[in-house]
Structures are given as structure tokens and as C-alpha cells.
Amino acid sequence: MKNIAALLVIGSLLISCGEAPEKKNDQNTDSNVKPQSSEPAKAAVSADYSSLLLNYECDMTAAEVAKIFNIPEADIKPIETNLPGRCDFEIQGFGKNALGGTAMRWGMAPFSKANSKKEIQSRLKDKENDENIFGMDIELSETGDCYITITPHVGRVNILNENYDGAFYFEYSQRGIYKRTEEQHAALTEKTIALANYLLKKHRK
Known part of the structure; x- marks a missing residue:
């Protein structure tokens, strides 16, 4: 009987030792592991961008552009x-063709509120599902209330705000049009996004 009792005690200890780690792991899982959401950031209530999206007149100097692009004003x-x-x-320094350096342009574009909303939702869905192609992307502006869409394969960046019947575009052309390296094109895309954020801050009311 003593032997049987001893075996039962040893057996219960072994079972307890086997169960303890499982409970500890469960506790670690509950306290440390949190579900991660890949949902893109949502825009806050919009400020007033009428002077940019509806009534824009070119207000940029060569000195301002040079500072944003981090290049000499002479370029x-x-x-x-x-x-x-x-x-x-x-703009010099980001490739060139027979006519000279990169020709950049930006300004207003007619775009309905409904089309802006549709484009934003479509881009956000693609981003969430990791279905962007050709490097196309969307990001929340630094002001937190507009979206910036990036279409690098055609050299275009847009500012969209579904509260306005108007959008804002930046064009710097496809890489193949210029003698522009892939690195130069990527840098130009980033500088254009910085320019978009600069203008949003400048015109925010």
C-alpha cells in the first residue's frame, strides 16, 4: 500500500510539473501578445484648404523649392x-533629357468629392491587403487630415481630400523620359511628397 501511495504522489507531482508550463505560457500569451492591426491611419476632421485645392495661384519661389529638395537654388x-x-x-540633379533638367509642375485638378472618396477608399483597401502594384501607395499627410497618393511609375503624386471638389497634383514624369537612375527617381518621389506636405502646412487654415 505504501508503495502504491508513493507512486500516486510521484505521479501527481509529475502531472503538476507538466501542467505548470502550459498555464504559464497561456498567461504570457494573454498578457504580452496583442493583435496587430494593419488598417491604415484615418484622416482627422479637415482644416480649410480652399486656397490650395480650389483657388491655388503659384506661390512658390525657387528658394523655397531648393530648400525642400535640399539642392542649390541655382539648380x-x-x-x-x-x-x-x-x-x-x-530642376537639376534628378536626371535630364535633351531639353534640360526635370520639368516639374504642380497645381489644381478638377476632382469631385465622390471621386476623391472612391479613390481614397480604393487605395487604402489595396494598402491594407498589400495589393499595391508598380509601387503605388497612399499615406496620411503630416497635417493628418488629407491623403497623399503616390504613383511613381508615371511620376505623379496627388493630394486628396473628400471634403473638396478639387484635388492637387504634382508631376515629374516617368523615369524613361529622362536619363534618370532608379535611385534618382525614388529620391524625386520622396522630395515631391515632402513638397506636398509643405504646401498643405502652408495653406492650412
Whole structure:
């Protein structure tokens, strides 16, 4: 009987030792592991961007652009244009063609609130599902109330806000149009996003 009792005690200890780690692991799982959401950030209530999205007049100097792009002011040259609501500059250092450096332009574009909302939702869904192609992307602006869409394979960045019947675009052309390396094109995309954020902050009311 003593032997049987001893065996039962040893057996219960072995079972307890086997169960303890499982309970500890369960506790660690509950306290340390948190579900991670890949849902993109949502825009806050919008400020007033009427002067940018609806009534823009080119208000950028070569000095401002040079500071954002971190290049000498001598590498920025304004291009005369008769088109209202648009800026045109020739920028050196990001590739060139027979006509000169990169021709950049930005300004207003007609775009309905419904189309802005549709485009934002579509881009956010693609981002959440990791289905972006050709490097297309969307990100929340630094002001937190607009979206910036990036379409690098055609050299375009847009500012969208579903509260406005208007959008804002930046064009710097496809890489193949210029003698531009992949690294130069990526850098130009990043500088253009920085320019978009700069203008949003400048016109925010």
C-alpha cells in the first residue's frame, strides 16, 4: 500500500510539473501578445484648404523649392506658363533629357468629392491587403487630415481630400523620359511628397 501511495504522489507531482508550463505560457500569451492591426491611419476632421485645392495661384519661389529638395537654388529655374493655378520649374540633379533638367509642375485638378472618396477608399483597401502594384501607395499627410497618393511609375503624386471638389497634383514624369537612375527617381518621389506636405502646412487654415 505504501508503495502504491508513493507512486500516486510521484505521479501527481509529475502531472503538476507538466501542467505548470502550459498555464504559464497561456498567461504570457494573454498578457504580452496583442493583435496587430494593419488598417491604415484615418484622416482627422479637415482644416480649410480652399486656397490650395480650389483657388491655388503659384506661390512658390525657387528658394523655397531648393530648400525642400535640399539642392542649390541655382539648380531651380522657374518656367513661364500662362496656365492659371499651376507652378512650373526645371530642376537639376534628378536626371535630364535633351531639353534640360526635370520639368516639374504642380497645381489644381478638377476632382469631385465622390471621386476623391472612391479613390481614397480604393487605395487604402489595396494598402491594407498589400495589393499595391508598380509601387503605388497612399499615406496620411503630416497635417493628418488629407491623403497623399503616390504613383511613381508615371511620376505623379496627388493630394486628396473628400471634403473638396478639387484635388492637387504634382508631376515629374516617368523615369524613361529622362536619363534618370532608379535611385534618382525614388529620391524625386520622396522630395515631391515632402513638397506636398509643405504646401498643405502652408495653406492650412
